[in-house]
Amino acid sequence: MSLQAQPLRLATTAPDFEAAFKARLHWSADQDAAIEQRVADILADVRARGDAAVLAYTRRFDGLAAESMAQLELTQADFKQAFDSLPAAQRDALRDAAQRVRSYHEAQKKACGESWSYRDADGTLLGQKVTPLDRVGIYVPGGKAAYPSSLLMNAIPAHVAGVGEIIMVVPTPARGSVATGGTGAEPATTGERNVLVLAAAHVAGVTRAFTIGGAQAVAALAYGTATVPAVDKITGPGNAYVASAKRRVFGTVGIDMIAGPSEILVLADGTTPPEWVAMDLFSQAEHDELAQSILLCPDAAYIAAVQREIDRLLPTMPRAGIIAASLSGRGALIHTRDMAEACAISNRIAPEHLEVSSREPHRWEPLLRHAGAIFLGAYTSESLGDYCAGPNHVLPTSGTARFSSPLGVYDFQKRSSLIEVSEAGAQVLGPVAAELAYGEGLQAHARAAELRLAQVPPMRNPAQP
Known part of the structure; x- marks a missing residue:
């Protein structure tokens, strides 16, 4: 029996879309x-x-x-x-x-x-x-x-x-x-x-x-x-x-982070050769059975063409078994109303890798807020980012791109605040700090600021107004 990869086919216009969409996105990070x-x-x-x-x-x-x-x-x-x-x-x-x-x-x-x-x-x-x-x-x-x-x-x-x-x-x-x-x-x-x-x-x-x-x-x-x-x-x-x-x-x-399974989301307007998109979906699916590959596209005929390429190319892949399991278990081909809706769904997913496989990628990029890395245009395959484009390939997964960033120079640095208050500055800041410190009941904090004033006031009880 030959292997088959059957990503879930969804349409945003279907009444059960929300439930099916959430179920397909679900991945349990429960610890063994x-x-x-x-x-x-x-x-x-x-x-x-x-x-x-x-x-x-x-x-x-x-x-x-x-x-x-x-x-x-x-x-x-x-x-x-x-x-x-x-x-x-x-x-x-x-x-x-x-x-x-x-x-x-x-x-x-x-x-x-x-x-x-x-x-x-x-x-x-x-x-x-x-x-x-x-x-x-x-x-x-x-x-x-x-x-x-x-x-x-x-x-x-x-x-x-x-x-x-x-x-x-x-x-x-x-x-x-x-x-x-x-x-x-x-x-x-x-x-x-x-x-x-x-x-x-x-x-x-x-x-x-x-x-x-x-x-x-x-x-x-x-x-x-x-x-x-x-x-x-x-x-x-x-x-x-x-x-x-x-x-x-x-x-x-x-x-750096606790990474989940690898992910790719392709936003396609139907102008990229479907073979390219099918292989891009494979590029993450071949990592392991839990990897997730999703296509969002407003062209139903194009989605069908991508599925035909998946069927044709799968037997040629050395890791066909893993790809088939990944696409069938966690993959999805989603028909959207238009590209704007596709961008909105992408923001909900916040994918690790996001390909904008479109003739006008810069038209849609401003609508995309959450992704580990955004690959613009049909010629920008995710694999180039993995190896040699330049930006880091260590990216947030499992929706954490909503609040996390790729690994970078900033992850290997730390920041210390510098504060050097002049004598004149102490006269301005001291009363402010003292007032707030007394209000918090921290008398030593207040007094440390007051002692640097030109006219040192009497120390007061923190409870006094």
Whole structure:
């Protein structure tokens, strides 16, 4: 029996549209109790035993029988050797992608990541001091599921921001380990190192790297061990254990986000070749069965044409089973009254990736308020943004684009307020601060302001008017 991908067909004019639409969007982020308990145990163990616990879990889950953390640390020489071993075309692609990502984030830093200050009429200085984080940790999927593009997107904005040290953790599970679906009964001395990931670390400026993964890697970065330095923030994608661990260590360190399944929403006016749109829907559906691909279009005949292309192209795809499950379980082809209504529905969804596949994309862009990234025009495939366009591909999912932003330079910086009050300014601000402090019953606050006045008034009881 051949595979079929049958996205849900909806029309906004149908009386049951709202209920069907909400049901299709629903995704439960409920935490698996067994995973949560296991992660809690791993974090506590790593916090207590440090390197010894990390080595034990790496042996158990990744099948690597390292005797010391030194055996799990990658060096700059490893990065350079990996880069030099690549075919020239791959070296050039990595360099080109890294340069575009770097250029975009350097522009971002100039736009919003600089310190500033001003003095008012009495000489008081007010401003903001922007400083980079000292040390960050980036989690990069490794082994068979390796994403050098993810490394570039996490490390380069940190580097541009001025972060002092970038610590990478990347699992390199041995064949037959628990992480690769085996039993983990026969630990190996080395795991599957992805050359492209190591080469990307060379291009992106990673400071140190360890071949560890899972909740134990997150714990090592958050709490520090004798070998792995504690960081200030952890970014990067991972599995359910990694996501749970990041959630639990937040507060001890910062994190970027807790990501849900990947999403793409295509707004089409019917002028783009339907084959292109079908493949764009595939581009997210192939990530996993829970990924969501949605098409919004006012042309019913065009929607039917896209479905025909889905049927034609699906058998040609290596990940056809995953695509079929994703499109059938969470995909949708929605017929709208017009493009304006499509834009309004898009704002309700607040997708991770939003393609405006239209002859006039700039006509509709002003109507679009909520999306992780907006791809304008038929030639702007989402995959270009994933790899080399320049803007970051770490984006908010599951509707969080309503209040969240893509990963950027600003995620690797912090801001301190600057206040320098002149003598003249103290005479103006002091009585205001004192009055409010007395009103709040905080006498010391009030008196600290009053003592700097040229004419110091008697200290009064906070209860007095």
